[in-house]
Amino acid sequence: MQSLTTIWREHKVKSGESLSAIFSSNELSKLDLHNIVHSNDISSQFASIIPGKSLMMGHDLSGEFSHLIYKKNAYAELKATKLDDGSFKVELLEKELDQRINTATGVIHTSLFIDGKNAGLSDNIIMQLANIFAWDIDFALNLHEGDRFSVIYENLYIGSEFIGPGKILAAEFINQGKSIKSVRYQNAEGKVSYYNSGGNSMRKAFLRTPIDFARISSRFNLKRKHPVLNRIRAHKGVDYAAKTGTPIKSAGDGKITYRGRKGGYGRVVIVQHGQKYSTLYAHMSKYRKGQRVGSRVKQGQVIGYVGRSGLASGPHLHYEFRVNGVHRNPLTVTLPNANPIQAKYKADFLEKSRILFQQLEQLGSTQVAVTNIPK
CATH class of the missing domain: 3.10.450.350 (Nuclear Transport Factor 2; Chain: A,)
Structure with missing residues (x-):
């Protein structure tokens, strides 16, 4: 639908807000929404709008909805233009970099x-x-x-x-x-x-460390004195001190085999990596949403967030690395290589x-x- 004059209205995307909710709050039709997101392969990108970015909604002089523009970044935008038959032409416009x-x-x-x-x-x-x-x-x-x-x-x-x-x-x-x-x-x-x-x-x-730019507060030590219990208790992993809420990443590809509370470890996730290796992540403040026991995770995928649940003197990640069920020092254990170039x-x-x-x-x-x- 072509018009000599388009009146634009900006909508700032809020956290958790979907394109459907935005159309509803701006009194735009469900049919137009359906026609936009099902226009072609490119149009599905409208479903991946990011909080903080803007959607520009265009109307002609009669007030009829005619355009939708989503600026993905400084050099690319999605543009939907309504045609005379009510369908939409959706295109990705990219400036040459x-x-x-x-x-x-x-x-x-x-x-x-x-x-x-x-x-x-x-x-x-x-x-x-x-x-x-x-x-x-x-x-x-x-x-x-x-x-x-x-x-x-x-x-x-x-x-x-x-x-x-x-x-x-x-x-x-x-x-x-x-x-x-x-x-x-x-x-x-x-x-x-x-x-x-x-x-x-x-x-x-495997990643050598499952958390970015953290400080080691306690090392692998089978004769360490526990800071809370004040008695000798084997420390079978490495502690990384970090702010509450810092993302914790899976050290390797695998499957979540445990996700819940485990005594003094507080909130725990255990990931099994094939038959031989497993990793444990403890004292989380919360888990990553959408995951459960049986979920498959990729190396570097966030599985939880740093906290101080269980017996913890401060916010940190307790990380364990096991080979055939035996605890190994995560800082020194030899990590298997990934596949070389074909x-x-x-x-x-x-x-x-x-x-x-x-x-x-x-x-x-x-x-x-x-x-x-x-x-």
């Missing part, structure tokens, strides 16, 4: 977050960097002053306007003198992951990654040279 390559290097003095910011990295890129190396480095425990990092990443622009950070293309982290390099690779099937120079996935079967893509990977690995080498050499300049 200019991807500009940036590099950064830094030295650890305080923390990855603080020193990453000092190196000019955004919060988004710092989190990407932490996620890439999360299987090899415990950023709560194993960072040392003098550790170094180098990053090659995208910044996104529309014309001269900076939109935000893109993806990390390659990165190196030197932790206690050990260099770990990684590059991003997308195969012909569209699968994206990060690999080392040999084509082995950076991803392990053989049919190995040659393509080696060709495309070669330049990125060379650039990382040059970045690292420059950083060392600058660091070693006499003062």
Whole structure:
């Protein structure tokens, strides 16, 4: 339905608000809603509206509803336009992005977050960097002053306007003198992951830590004195101190086999990872909604939130790692590798990654040279 003049009204999406509820509160017809969300494959994206973003509703001069626009981000919007027959044309309009390559290097003095910011990295890129190396480095425990990092990443622009950070293309982290390099690779099937120079996935079967940027408050110790009971009691896991409500992630793919209270552990989730491995997460303040015993979870999926339920002296996560039912130290246990790059893509990977690995080498050499300049 075409009109020379469209009158627009903005609706700010509230937490928990659905598109159906928005149509109802704005007195728009259920038929129009049905025709929009069932228009084509793209239109289903209207069901994934995010709180805080805006929907623009357009009406013609007669007051008839004619347009719906949802701005997904700075460069993409969903637009539904009513046609003369009452159906809707739904399209995803995207502005062309200019991807500009940036590099950064830094030295650890305080923390990855603080020193990453000092190196000019955004919060988004710092989190990407932490996620890439999360299987090899415990950023709560194993960072040392003098550790170094180098990053090659995208910044996104529309014309001269900076939109935000893109993806990390390659990165190196030197932790206690050990260099770990990684590059991003997308195969012909569209699968994206990060690999080392040999084509082995950076991803392990388990995360080293199930919580981001927390502080270790108690280590694996079979002769520890319990802080509440004040007597010797084996501590069969690691405690991570964090604020109440901090998300707790499943360390690996698996199935929830226990979800409930367990004595002094308070609210607990146990995840079974195949026949050999299981992990336990205790003292939660609450569980992730929509999960239950039998639910399958993916590595990194949130399963609950930090709290102090049970016998806990303060908010923290108690985390246990078991191999064939035997408790092992989560900080030192050898983690099984994930699958390497498929053989049919190995040659393509080696060709495309070669330049990125060379650039990382040059970045690292420059950083060392600058660091070693006499003062």
